[in-house]
Amino acid sequence: MGTVANIYDNGPISPIAKIKQNLSIWSENRWMHHRIDFIEPIPRCTTFTVEMVTFSGATTIAANGTITKRLITFLLMNRNELLHLRWEPVDDVEGRLWELAEAARFAPRGGHARVSRFTALRDPYLATTTFWILGPNKDMQLEVLNPNPIALPSARVAFWGFRYMLSVLPNEPSDTTWLPAQALVGSQ
Amino acid sequence: MGIRKANNVGLVTTTLVATGNLLHTLPTASPTTVIIRKVMWYNNTGVQQTIQLGTWDNTLPASLFVALFPPFNCVNGMDGELMEDELPEVEFGVDGRAAALGRTGDIYVLGSVANILVRLEVEEFREGR
Numbered sequence: 001m002g003t004v005a006n007i008y009d010n011g012p013i014s015p016i017a018k019i020k021q022n023l024s025i026w027s028e029n030r031w032m033h034h035r036i037d038f039i040e041p042i043p044r045c046t047t048f049t050v051e052m053v054t055f056s057g058a059t060t061i062a063a064n065g066t067i068t069k070r071l072i073t074f075l076l077m078n079r080n081e082l083l084h085l086r087w088e089p090v091d092d093v094e095g096r097l098w099e100l101a102e103a104a105r106f107a108p109r110g111g112h113a114r115v116s117r118f119t120a121l122r123d124p125y126l127a128t129t130t131f132w133i134l135g136p137n138k139d140m141q142l143e144v145l146n147p148n149p150i151a152l153p154s155a156r157v158a159f160w161g162f163r164y165m166l167s168v169l170p171n172e173p174s175d176t177t178w179l180p181a182q183a184l185v186g187s188q
Numbered sequence: 189m190g191i192r193k194a195n196n197v198g199l200v201t202t203t204l205v206a207t208g209n210l211l212h213t214l215p216t217a218s219p220t221t222v223i224i225r226k227v228m229w230y231n232n233t234g235v236q237q238t239i240q241l242g243t244w245d246n247t248l249p250a251s252l253f254v255a256l257f258p259p260f261n262c263v264n265g266m267d268g269e270l271m272e273d274e275l276p277e278v279e280f281g282v283d284g285r286a287a288a289l290g291r292t293g294d295i296y297v298l299g300s301v302a303n304i305l306v307r308l309e310v311e312e313f314r315e316g317r
Contacts, residue, residue, distance in 0.1 A: 064215075064216065092191060092193060116314070116315070117191045118189075118190075118191060118314055118315040121189040121190075121191075121315075122189075122315075147215045147218055147220075147314065148196060148215050149196070149213040149214070149215055149216060150196045150197075150213065
């Protein structure tokens, strides 16, 4: 019996399993079994920091305004690739995550959580911002809100984590790590 | 714990109004309080002057400005600074009745004369302290 991946442990982000280990991912309402062939880190950098004002074609994000959710193109994945990410705003804005545009992420029934500069004050390693993208057509979308009473010229959001290259296994392996990566829905 | 930022109105030049000049507006999207962590000013008016920091109180409909700090002495021809260790932790927040009564929580400066330059660094608390 494998272990549920320690996804949200409150420490620096680290791979959930090792190369050549098996990884079973809950997706499309079933467990999909894989073997990890390769792991590559994605360090926090400007390449993976989106500036949402420019990205949306605006000049500012309005006071108390919103930049509506949109696809973050640099997070697109190929088949059999898994992206394991954490994120936070660099500017004083709040982000909301959507998977496949319809499914709100970090959203219990009563609301849709936002990640802000305050999140790291209580969750230093941003473990609660962890999310996943498995292959193509399961992309995330990001919405940004400005809680300030003034317009801001910049709304940067940074992403970092790991990229896994996977091989599909036909059957459930005897030893695997179970990854309940919720909100992975739709077809690959 | 909060986030540090400069006052969101920017560099303010005082004008001689009884209601004071706005320095920082509190966000309304979520309950926010603010503590001033640094104050910087420059007085080139030719005369020694004072500035006083406070907020608006709607129970004072004509004058509005209510001081929350004693006056700071601004020596002519010099800049002045007060750092975190020197400032009391006065927390600016909105009175829930602010529309008709109570304090707005926004930070204002009342200068004894026009043309004193003032800038703040504040710490915003939006999700608890």
